[in-house]
Amino acid sequence: MSDPTQSINRRIVLASRPKGEPRDENFRLESLPVPAPGEGQALLRTLFLSLDPYMRGRMSDGPSYAAPVQIGEVMTARTVSEVVESKSPAVKVGDIVLCDAGWQEYTVADGGKVQKLDPTAAPVSTALGVLGMPGLTAYTGLLNIGQPKPGETVVVAAAAGAVGAVVGQLAKIWGCRAIGIAGGPEKCAYVAKELGFDACLDHRSENLAAELKAACPKGIDVYFENVGGKVFEAVLPLLNPFSRIPVCGMISSYNATELPAGPDQTPVLMRSILTKRLTFRGFIVMDYASQYPDFIRDVGGWIREGKLKYREDVVDGIENTVSAFQGLLKGKNFGKMLVRMHR
């Protein structure tokens, strides 16, 4: 602890609640002394910090499934961290663990409350992505709510992202036709060629609805909803009777400060639900935490077999966290968004 670079913990706190897009001034980078672990605790240095769209919700004060981050509090995030000091028999210096350090370089945590990672089993960063919360979200939402059957058509947007990429690849593994939607030709090419989706459409196209219809000649049986907005509008008319729609996120509206202009389309949606006997079901990953072992067995195995690929978009340094998160909400990332801390 004599290294001066290790005596300071830099962290990002929520300075004010964003209205619309999160702006630089909504956050504050603070430098504090590195905290000291108490008995049973360990000092953890952040290696990778996960940035995920749900964090936008935590910046707002509305009712949700989780309490908002309070003004002046460190932004929440799951991290992969290294034990640099331990007063707990549960972990030792050098251990790599999964924990919830938030947007900061150091934290202290109870040694018994962190999850040790095996760096020889998979790159540790994957515990935040394809083998972590985003992967489990894709797996459990598609399996439990989407319930895809061989030969059915599964559509997912943000298809180059952490969740969407897994959804489509699982759909292929489970015998479905997988259609992705992503932003720009580079991502679309990656999704179709590298990830093996049957097709990937650019949501910026003026003809998205027509292109989606052409890509789904037998309609859509499962729409994994994580974006909302124009993609949802293009999907709705193509849904087959008895389609399932796991509702995982709505990134297109997270920064919205007002509702879209009228008329109110709610009756159109409700009428579709009724006449096509659709199932919309919202979920969050914690609802299916008990399926984590199945997920690790299946997805971990498919990664080792080369059947399931992933991509990470890594920025370096806590000082770049805010801009990386701002970009994430605009779809500027290409793969799972991570911040790697300076070593």
Next chain:
Amino acid sequence: MSDPTQSINRRIVLASRPKGEPRDENFRLESLPVPAPGEGQALLRTLFLSLDPYMRGRMSDGPSYAAPVQIGEVMTARTVSEVVESKSPAVKVGDIVLCDAGWQEYTVADGGKVQKLDPTAAPVSTALGVLGMPGLTAYTGLLNIGQPKPGETVVVAAAAGAVGAVVGQLAKIWGCRAIGIAGGPEKCAYVAKELGFDACLDHRSENLAAELKAACPKGIDVYFENVGGKVFEAVLPLLNPFSRIPVCGMISSYNATELPAGPDQTPVLMRSILTKRLTFRGFIVMDYASQYPDFIRDVGGWIREGKLKYREDVVDGIENTVSAFQGLLKGKNFGKMLVRMHR
């Protein structure tokens, strides 16, 4: 067949597609010779004709789960009919049967394709209501999608109607708190006092949202959706996490010629689905036809035991069918809407 009153079949055909509320000129009363049954067929005289909100959909040309009635065709309806002539070994003169005669006084049908009713088991009109399609709709939608658990709160609108009345009484039988919504003090008193709901609110009240909140101190776990509109808007904020919403109908919008004014509330609904992990599932009664024996056993038994009550709103004469249907869509009926044919 020498009786002149039996030589004419009066029927109502769709003359033109309604725009908004069905108007008298959208229908035409025709008088034709009573048809003659062919070999294997029977001539059936309509006793009771069922009027149901779904028929509004059949008058329109949009995509739905059932083909629309064509211009010049007899309006569809399920009927209770009496066999007046039989060339089929399956039925004999005097038998009372359930069939799909439509809005007319006579029809011919294959003797093997009608369902014989036992007039000693229950009043035959109940085969169109509490022991028929509306009752089965309530039973299967609530059981399969609503999945009510003892102690939960179930809300249903059109609570004095054919479906809603059964939903709330089943909720009570299954140990739930049942809150109805109906139009006007007379219906509300009937729902609360006669049917035994815990409370029934008047949807015409200016304070519906506040009254509903007061009537549901533990929130809402099941909302059986058959009306849409303002009731749905009052329900949505009160839904508990993991609530189930069987989507059975949207009578409030069946006559709408345009969507409600903006803004577009779809993101509000989708965000509620996501954060509260709601399940919206549309259904139509045919999806659960296999549960008909269970339904007859349960609901038939509860009716005999006096645990489940029903009310019919009967008008006489085919010439009053159109006005009765127009009233049904405005909630003017009080109980299951039936047309009794002149004898």
